[in-house]
């Protein structure tokens with residue numbers, strides 16, 4: 001039995017200290033003068049396996065506690081447009097973040113739910129002056145209030161279900177437990193951690209984008225606790241997303257008596273829809289989808305107005321600009337018809353730059369020290385990581401818990417992934 005295993009038998013696990021001394025880890029009980037027992041230890045001291053094992057030994061026995069925290073966060077419903085519910089969850093999150101040693105503040109947001117910022121500062125002044133790690137989470141979900149009545153939080157066959165469990169309340173749990181592990185094990189952070197937990201990611205981050213971009217400007221790198229691809233695969237590229245509305249103005253006329261005096265906005269829109277669909281190019285990863293059309297007033301009236309809503313996804317900024325230029329420059333086919341285009345790119349693409357690839361490789365080797373084999377992939381959906389990556393900040397996304405079904409009925413989290421993914425997050429914060 002190792003020292004660490006013996007340690008599990010003590011009554012109060014939280015009071016353990018893993019101390020690197022004379023070439024090995026030893027475990028000490030804190031003295032009366034708690035806090036003075038051991039100097040903060042840099043994760044870079046000592047063999048990798050010791051401190052990573054300490055993280056796993058700390059987090060694995062806490063799986064049930066993590067599931068309980070996940071349930072409490074899920075049971076706190078938080079649709080993106082409900083300020084009352086979001087503010088209440090922001091307050092609860094602040095309290096939880098403070099309980100694990102972070103300085104947490106609510107950022108008042110008259111335009112939506114309050115956001116939360118949490119900071120953990122290293123004790124070492126040189127480390128405290130280093131550019132921080134930025135951790136991005138959101139606590140809004142796509143599920144309307146009341147969803148819990150039909151889909152209560154439950155755990156069955158190792159799967160936790162409930163609205164927003166995978167996207168991304170599990171990510172919040174990982175943050176809380178990773179910070180708890182770092183604090184309780186007295187592992188010294190090499191730089192500050194700034195965590196932004198935002199309330200409007202699911203609606204395109206209208207009020208948090210500026211905060212995220214400001215934080216990104218000061219940070220060394222960003223970790224995004226969004227759900228991973230199948231099997232826990234990290235996201236090192238995400239498509240950019242644009243949303244456009246094409247409004248067509250024609251002229252109304254009686255469809256039976258004098259149709260020649262009308263200009264059909266519906267016919268014009270039909271031409272434009274076909275033109276728009278042609279912009280899709282699977283070989284370049286570009287999709288243009290006219291998802292909604294509406295127009296006309298009655299069957300016996302030549303339609304005076306019609307409009308389409310268009311979703312655009314692109315893998316590079318250059319492609320985004322090309323598609324946007326074409327959509328904004330659409331010309332009417334019917335003489336007398338007029339087109340009006342609103343909207344644009346909402347989230348720029350997260351491109352897999354060399355800096356992103358290098359960050360992933362470092363994460364991969366840190367993952368190996370925890371016994372995790374990390375893989376990377378790209379996602380068609382966007383996240384707040386798109387904003388940080390577009391500013392040139394090395395960004396790793398998809399660091400959330402394993403599971404499936406974001407925004408879908410089968411949304412779930414594999415609960416046995418919670419400890420190892422929290423350990424991964426802690427290890428990244430300690431080593432990157």
Ligand SMILES: [Zn+2]
Nearest residue numbers: 167168201226
């Ligand atoms: Zn999400």
